[in-house]
Amino acid sequence: KERVLTGIRPTGFLHLGNYFGATRNFLQMQQAYDCYVFVADWHSLTTHPDTKELQNSVRRVVAENIACGLNPDEITLYVQSDVPEISELYLYLNMLAYKGELEKTTTFKEKVRQHPDNVNAGLLTYPVLQAADILIHRAGKVPVGKDQEQHLEMARNFAQRFNFRYGAGEEILPEPQAFNYSGGELIKILSLDGNGKMSKSENAMNTIYLCDEADLLRKKIMKAKTDQGPAEPNSPKPDYIENLFTLMKLVSSADTVAKFETDYNNSSTGNVVIRYGDMKKQLAEDMVNFLQPIREKTNELLNNPEALGKVMQAGKDKARASAAETIRMVREAVGVKYY
Numbered sequence: 001k002e003r004v005l006t007g008i009r010p011t012g013f014l015h016l017g018n019y020f021g022a023t024r025n026f027l028q029m030q031q032a033y034d035c036y037v038f039v040a041d042w043h044s045l046t047t048h049p050d051t052k053e054l055q056n057s058v059r060r061v062v063a064e065n066i067a068c069g070l071n072p073d074e075i076t077l078y079v080q081s082d083v084p085e086i087s088e089l090y091l092y093l094n095m096l097a098y099k100g101e102l103e104k105t106t107t108f109k110e111k112v113r114q115h116p117d118n119v120n121a122g123l124l125t126y127p128v129l130q131a132a133d134i135l136i137h138r139a140g141k142v143p144v145g146k147d148q149e150q151h152l153e154m155a156r157n158f159a160q161r162f163n164f165r166y167g168a169g170e171e172i173l174p175e176p177q178a179f180n181y182s183g184g185e186l187i188k189i190l191s192l193d194g195n196g197k198m199s200k201s202e203n204a205m206n207t208i209y210l211c212d213e214a215d216l217l218r219k220k221i222m223k224a225k226t227d228q229g230p231a232e233p234n235s236p237k238p239d240y241i242e243n244l245f246t247l248m249k250l251v252s253s254a255d256t257v258a259k260f261e262t263d264y265n266n267s268s269t270g271n272v273v274i275r276y277g278d279m280k281k282q283l284a285e286d287m288v289n290f291l292q293p294i295r296e297k298t299n300e301l302l303n304n305p306e307a308l309g310k311v312m313q314a315g316k317d318k319a320r321a322s323a324a325e326t327i328r329m330v331r332e333a334v335g336v337k338y339y
């Protein structure tokens with residue numbers, strides 16, 4: 001079975017961006033592929049969160065992923081800090097990562113702008129740790145959103161340098177590819193106000209969290225950005241309108257989507273057929289129905305920390321077995337083997 005892997009930082013509630021970029025891929029892949037999904041708790045330390053929150057945040061990410069349909073008996077679901085082999089690989093890869101390229105990383109530059117008082121070395125080497133996460137299981141495909149594309153390119157570079165320097169060109173660490181199971185481009189779900197990607201950190205009213213209550217969901221969707229409708233029939237959609245259609249395709253019936261597509265395509269200035277108010281109302285109701293079982297299941301799982309602990313323990317054992325095998329190969333290639 002081909003190996004696929006992804007990581008999610010425990011920095012808050014999961015939102016629809018995370019669902020589209022990462023989780024959804026595995027719902028369709030968990031039987032046919034050898035799947036690894038982990039909670040990137042070390043990565044979240046780079047921005048100095050309150051670590052008292054960490055335990056709840058990690059449990060929440062595990063619970064939300066299971067509630068979405070990930071089956072921990074089928075896949076390897078684990079926590080990054082449970083696999084110390086990752087930190088050893090991170091150390092070797094750090095020798096192959098250059099200060100200049102790390103400083104040029106988009107996510108690093110963004111963090112420097114946001115928090116000029118906390119430009120720590122962990123933040124600088126964030127992509128190196130991410131590469132170690134992937135390479136430790138020699139995963140070939142990595143389902144992620146568009147925002148992680150550059151990190152994946154860096155992971156490929158580090159793998160290539162490792163193989164060149166220590167493997168005499170032999171592929172000890174395969175080069176991983178960013179991946180979207182549904183095919184085509186990597187996905188970027190927009191914030192509901194149309195400004196940039198949906199994210200955990202910006203205004204919560206523009207982000208749909210999987211566990212949002214029904215009334216809040218309705219309020220958020222009804223406030224999503226729209227306009228007066230297209231000027232001509234069959235116009236290309238502005239990205240914030242395309243975004244609503246993307247969300248609708250996830251939760252609404254094919255007939256509903258087709259109806260609004262047709263209305264959109266038949267609209268023009270003075271003859272606007274598509275009614276965005278109606279579209280958002282429908283989207284809101286379908287979203288409420290889609291997310292309700294996920295919210296309920298999450299709460300049920302969170303009420304049973306013991307069961308969640310067992311899942312994490314089992315995930316740890318599976319993940320460490322695979323990681324130990326890679327570290328053995330890595331140590332041998334690097335030459336740190338003396339007796």
Ligand code: TYM
Nearest residue numbers: 007008009017018021022040130144145187188189197198
């Ligand atoms: P994180 O925790 O920010 O996000 C988790 C996943 O959700 C995707 N995502 C989105 N996709 C589409 N549209 C959006 N608006 C959107 N927002 C988030 C992200 O692309 C990601 O797939 N660095 C990673 C965590 C990580 C990782 C890894 C990922 C650590 N090690 C190894 C893959 C492999 C991150 O911060 O994701």
